[in-house]
Structures are given as structure tokens and as C-alpha cells.
Amino acid sequence: MGNGFFFTGFPGFICNQLIREVIKNNQLIGSVFVLVLPNMVERAKKESEAIIAAYGLDESTFHIIVGDITKPFLAITEEEQEILQQRVTHVFHLAAIYDLAVPREIAQIVNVNGTENVNEWVRRLPNLNRYIYFSTAYVVGNREGTLYETELITPPGFKNHYEQTKYEAEVLVETLKKEIPVTIIRPGIVKGHSDTGETIKFDGPYFIMNFLDRLKFLPLIPRLGKGEAYVNLVPIDYIIQATAYLSQLDNAAGKTYHLTDPHPYRASEIYEIMMKEMLNKQPKGMIPLTVGKWFLSLKPLRKFLGVEKEALDYFTWKGQFDCTQAVTDLRESGIACPDFKDGIKPMTEFYLQQKDNPTFHIKII
Structure with a gap:
């Protein structure tokens, strides 16, 4: 049957590119499931058609699931829940508010409450091989000096609500490492393709x-x-290639990675x-x-x-x-x-x- 890949954050640019990279690198594609807000369905259909055409996929491979991470059980229908329970092996949680000026209330609902809902949903997947969570290197807030991938320390303060809510969300995901195979991705400031x-x-x-x-x-x-x-600053192609590779690397389970520029x-x-x-x-x-x-x-x-x-x-x-851990684990991939x-x-x-x-x-x- 192959692997079942579930993504939040579609049809966003990073998610779109990540799906393409996962398809390109994975010979065991069974199904791709994307969680899409009701008001984004038409755009999601266009993006999914482009991906299907680009990689010669069977249309039955790609599934748009209408839902919302801010709702319990992601607002997915019972019928679709049953299918996902059986077929999802990898979850990529990218959906978030990526805005330095985001108001606290909105950031809390999407970044923190939304991640909590995704966590609860992921816990119920019997065939899960990996949960990949997109955080940010800036969960460090106002801490300075050398900052390590192995740390998740409460900072003395944050520069904005985006940083604070992404930190709070990562704390929630970190606790799951005791129960399920989690890989946390912390990108630097993302720029366009190199x-x-x-x-x-x-x-x-x-x-x-x-x-x-x-x-x-x-x-x-x-x-x-x-x-x-x-x-x-890190280009989108590095983030995408590294994440796709690490999502399949056995050694990456239970780890957090700074996908940042070493220089x-x-x-x-x-x-x-x-x-x-x-x-x-x-x-x-x-x-x-x-x-x-x-x-x-x-x-x-x-x-x-x-x-x-x-x-x-x-x-x-x-x-x-x-970013020693990331550089080390990516070395063999080039x-x-x-x-x-x-x-x-x-x-x-x-x-x-x-x-x-x-x-x-x-x-x-």
C-alpha cells in the first residue's frame, strides 16, 4: 500500500514545495493527504492538479481533506477519519501564522491551540512512523549567545507574539517524544530559492x-x-531538501534540528x-x-x-x-x-x- 503522507499548511508555498520533494525522493508513495481550510479548497485543487501533472501521479493518490487545525479532531469527517487512521504513516505539521506582527490572540489560537489539536490527533494514528513538526529557530526568544538544537529553555522574553506562541507550541510537541517518533524542524529566516x-x-x-x-x-x-x-537566512530549497531527507532518516526520530546557516x-x-x-x-x-x-x-x-x-x-x-546535529545527520545526503x-x-x-x-x-x- 505504501506510505501515507499527511500535511497541514497546504496550499502554502513551503508545504507545496515539501510535498514535491517528498514525492520525488520516496519510492513508497501510497497516498498524499492535505488538510485544507474550507476557503482554500479551490486554490488547493489547482495546486494539487499541478503536482499530479508534474510527477505523473494517479489522481487517486492525492486527497484534499477539508478541515481546520483550530477545531477538535481537526474538523475532519468521521468517514475520512477512518481512512486516515488506516493509511497515514507520516504527518508534517506546517500550518501556523508566520507573521512577526501577528496579534497575540490569533497566534495563540492557530500556533498553540492548533498544534495541541494536531498533537491529539496524531496520538490516535496506529501506523505512525514519524511526526515532523515545523517550529522556528527563534523559539529562543531574547536568549543570546550560542543556542543549541538540544535545548528548549524558557527565555526571559520574546521579541514578538510569533516567537512566543511557536515556543509554547514546540513545548507541547516536545512532550510527545516520549510517546511517538517526533522530529522537530527549526528553520532560520526563510528566503527564496537559492x-x-x-x-x-x-x-x-x-x-x-x-x-x-x-x-x-x-x-x-x-x-x-x-x-x-x-x-x-536560509533558502527554501535547503529547508525542503533537508526536511524531506530527515523525515525518512531513522536516526532523526526524537531529535530537533536547526536548519540554519552555519556561516x-x-x-x-x-x-x-x-x-x-x-x-x-x-x-x-x-x-x-x-x-x-x-x-x-x-x-x-x-x-x-x-x-x-x-x-x-x-x-x-x-x-x-x-546546527552541528543537522550538519552531521545531513552529511551523507550531500x-x-x-x-x-x-x-x-x-x-x-x-x-x-x-x-x-x-x-x-x-x-x-
Whole structure:
């Protein structure tokens, strides 16, 4: 019958790409099940048809399950529950609110309560081989210094509600390691594909690109703060390839992985690299981050610049992620994080092609 792969977070970009990678790498595909919100069904059908066509799958292989992680038993019908109970062997939980400016209440409902519901549902799967949970490296909150994959320590505080609720959700998943084979994935800040630059939204590092693009008319563009902090950017293809591989690796059960750049660049270096590639300029002068945050506290200004004020916190946060466990367990696969500089050209080209397309920009509030 083959393996049954169940995904939350479809038809989101990361989930879409992960499904493709799992299909490409797995010879024992039995069924792919995707949990889809009612208002996303039409889009999910289009994405599923594209995947079926790309990999020559039988249409009966791919199943759209209408449901909601914020509801008990994921709001899946009893008939579908019976099928899933029999056939699901691998669960990939990606559904979450990925937004630094998310209000606490919404983040709590989706990231924490939703994960608790998925955990309870997963516990009832008799044929489960692996539960793969997508967390974030930034569950460390305001902790600084060297941060390890083997740690899950309550930090003194968090930079935003996204970090806090993802930490609380990971605590819930961590407790399952005693009962079922769990692998926790902690990505760094995700950017577009290292070869094509493709992404579906301009957040994270793209806020810097928005900033530079909106101010390109100025004769001189200053840097933002000293930029001494390391900013850990990882391309989507590394995240996808590593996760697909680790989901099938027996040695990965019970482990947590930092899918982060072992050799990240400082914020000032990233800023200069982007400015050079986008505008062929070098920064002149400096705006203190305290001044920058004040400017971004003004809604009209942050909307004009296309930057969430919460993003500036990562320019001063001095933490570094140790990813020894991930690097070690990925070594035999040949999968490694590409150098940020090597992907800057396609990243910039994709941004410039799509910068005027509103569907790529997140709503700045």
C-alpha cells in the first residue's frame, strides 16, 4: 500500500514545495493527504492538479481533506477519519501564522491551540512512523549567545507574539517524544530559492529590499544601525531538501534540528550585499536603530517603506545557532545550506520582477 503522507499548511508555498520533494525522493508513495481550510479548497485543487501533472501521479493518490487545525479532531469527517487512521504513516505539521506582527490572540489560537489539536490527533494514528513538526529557530526568544538544537529553555522574553506562541507550541510537541517518533524542524529566516529566487511573499529579508527600493531616489542611503548582529537566512530549497531527507532518516526520530546557516552574515553585510546588487550603491552614514524604530512606529511611514517595525529587533539580537546535529545527520545526503552571497542575484532578480505585484507583499499594519 505504501506510505501515507499527511500535511497541514497546504496550499502554502513551503508545504507545496515539501510535498514535491517528498514525492520525488520516496519510492513508497501510497497516498498524499492535505488538510485544507474550507476557503482554500479551490486554490488547493489547482495546486494539487499541478503536482499530479508534474510527477505523473494517479489522481487517486492525492486527497484534499477539508478541515481546520483550530477545531477538535481537526474538523475532519468521521468517514475520512477512518481512512486516515488506516493509511497515514507520516504527518508534517506546517500550518501556523508566520507573521512577526501577528496579534497575540490569533497566534495563540492557530500556533498553540492548533498544534495541541494536531498533537491529539496524531496520538490516535496506529501506523505512525514519524511526526515532523515545523517550529522556528527563534523559539529562543531574547536568549543570546550560542543556542543549541538540544535545548528548549524558557527565555526571559520574546521579541514578538510569533516567537512566543511557536515556543509554547514546540513545548507541547516536545512532550510527545516520549510517546511517538517526533522530529522537530527549526528553520532560520526563510528566503527564496537559492537558484531561482522564487518565493510567495516578501517578508523577512525582503523588508530590507522594500526599504532600499522605496528610498532609491535618495542620493545617499544610510545603513540602519551598526548591524553587528548575525541574521540567519536560509533558502527554501535547503529547508525542503533537508526536511524531506530527515523525515525518512531513522536516526532523526526524537531529535530537533536547526536548519540554519552555519556561516551567517552580519546585518550590515547583508544590507551592503543587497544594496550593491539592487542599486549598485554603498551605504553612506547611519541611522541609529532607535531612530529607525521611532520612524516605523508611524503607520504611514512603515506602510510607505514596506517594513514591519518588529523586523528591526533582529538587527540587534545577538544570538547564534549551533546546527552541528543537522550538519552531521545531513552529511551523507550531500545536503548543505548554500552561501547567502551565492543566491543574492536570483533573489534580487525575482524581487525586482515581482515588486509591483501586490500579491507578494504582506499587509503592513
